[in-house]
Amino acid sequence: MTRGSKDIIKLKSLTKRYGVGDAEYFALKDLNLTIKSGEFVVIMGPSGCGKTTLLNMIGLLDRPTSGEYHFDGASVEKISRRRQARLRSSKIGFIFQSFNLIPGMPVIDNVALPLVYCGFGKTRRHKIASKILGRFHLNEREFYMPHQLSGGQQQRVAIARSLVNSPSVILADEPTGNLDSRSSHIVMEELKEIHSQGNTIIMVTHNANLTTYATRVINMLDGTIFTDLKTVVDKESPVPKAETVVKKSRRRTKERGKKSEKKTGTKVKKAKIEVKED
């Protein structure tokens, strides 16, 4: 597991405003965030705090009202939509809560979809997609339609799709939100596996249990980062610095700190999952 120290995502006083006058509302307010490659970031927070907006912003689906966004070292908040789309197809993988596979398109074509927009030929697309699906043990399902698969399988297909272009960053918006605990577990294990191979993952979730998979947990409130904590001690990363930590969060941090002292990161995860499955 190599942890590059390269900043893959760098947000500087990013603001997203909706409406004007009295209806003015900030989905994101002066948000600063730097994510290094190889991190597994979990973003949490109450609904309406701007998690998904942030994720869409990072995924170049949305444009900020103001602020700077450097993706992979280049400023991208003002580049043309076409170039943003190209970045999405080549460097960003999306995983959604509702899987978002295209109905009426076989699994393999769904997985290969991002490659279409990268300009790969059909044979090559299918080859790559098939290889990825093999990693998820879905080879026999290649020519199934999405509706013939279980939720867990569909989400694994979606994960395969997000990986097919070997992206720099994978964005997951509540990937387990529509799944039962068993499927959630499988999906999260897959994500863990992907992360262990060196992928950067940014995940939005409501489920606090899933923070055990993360190397970094960000809590958001009202469009800004409330707490930002590293869960796994990483020699290369600086010691987590909690700027505005209220009592409750501090307590949680302490607990987590204790645990990570006792056990290694993976063991913590296992323990957590056992608890959850009970």
Added chain:
Amino acid sequence: MRLLIGNHLKNAMDTLSANRMRSLLTVLGIAIGVTSVVMVLALSGGVQMLVEEQIETAGGNIIVVRPETGRGVGDRNVFAQIATTQTHVGSSLTEIDVEVIRKLDGVDFVSPLAIVEVNLRGEHEVEAVTVVGVTSDLNDIVQFPMRDGHFLDSELTGRTAVIGHSLALDLFGTASDAIGRTVGVRDEVFVVVGLISELNEPINYNNVDFDNAMIVSMGHAREMWPNLQIQQISVRTENRESLSGIAREITDRMMESRYDQRDFSVRYGADIGHPAEDLISIVSTMLAMVAGVSLVVGGIGVMNIMLVSVAERTHEIGIKKAVGATNGHVLMQFLFEALILSLLGGLLGLLFGYAFAFGASLFTPFRPVITGEILMVAGLIAVAIGAVFGCYPALKASRKNPIESLRHYR
């Protein structure tokens, strides 16, 4: 931007076959429009072909001179043209023109065609028969197949006439012994000296249906109807190589005698058949307009169904944009779908159009023509309809916000 044509094609075919009924109905809308256009073009092309063939079989060395003005009021008015297209009320051609042309080098035969419609009396009375005043040269130009007797002779001074096959049946109830019988015109009597075999060529470059006409000499016609109008002067040249030269010379000479006023047209070759001014061209233009209206209706059908398709697939658009489709990709995808719809319509319309044209030709003397031109026009129409009416839905699809589209559920 990568075009991904193969992808768009497959995509479009998948979608269209997934909504078979809907696609079929939309295609049918286009097909009906294209059908009417193809039918009109094929039939009017057939008419032109027919005349061209006649000229070809006659040797191809025919020049016709027709008056350009004197059609009464409103020359440029389509409706006025329809009402007056066949007969020129005040023709600009005169017997002097005939003599001028006759004297030119390379001109073999010249005949005026002066047309009047009168009632004839044989054994039966026949109303409104076309009587054509000509010179004996006409037979050398047209080369009538004679069933009985002979054509008008310049030597003969008596009032003689040559009649068409159908007219003989109408006048005498029989075509077998018409020769020698008399036809009454007003107070005068014409003796039938010739009977033309059945021609079945109601459309020809002389604009006279000789099956239903009585041909008399120009002199006699002038005596009976002093203000007779010459509707056309038909000319046969020595050979076809000199056609253009002689046509130019005719033009020059006639312009001279008219103080450079151009009130006639000189045509030869394929130009004669070209129905630029004939009833057929006007009718076909109007039919084409009507067909155009039905094409617009078909196009609106395409637009409608494409809008439905875009609305139905908003979520899909969202997904595609999220995984990296540009606006251009989405635009092309939907544009392709519209194009395929309209192209299928064009193809179907082409088939229908020819089927109907051949059906209609069973009742007409001419056959519809299939030319590359018509195929191209049908194809272009289809593509244009698809592009024009598919544009708005495709633009709408491409401009959808990916986030909102992802939230959109069916």
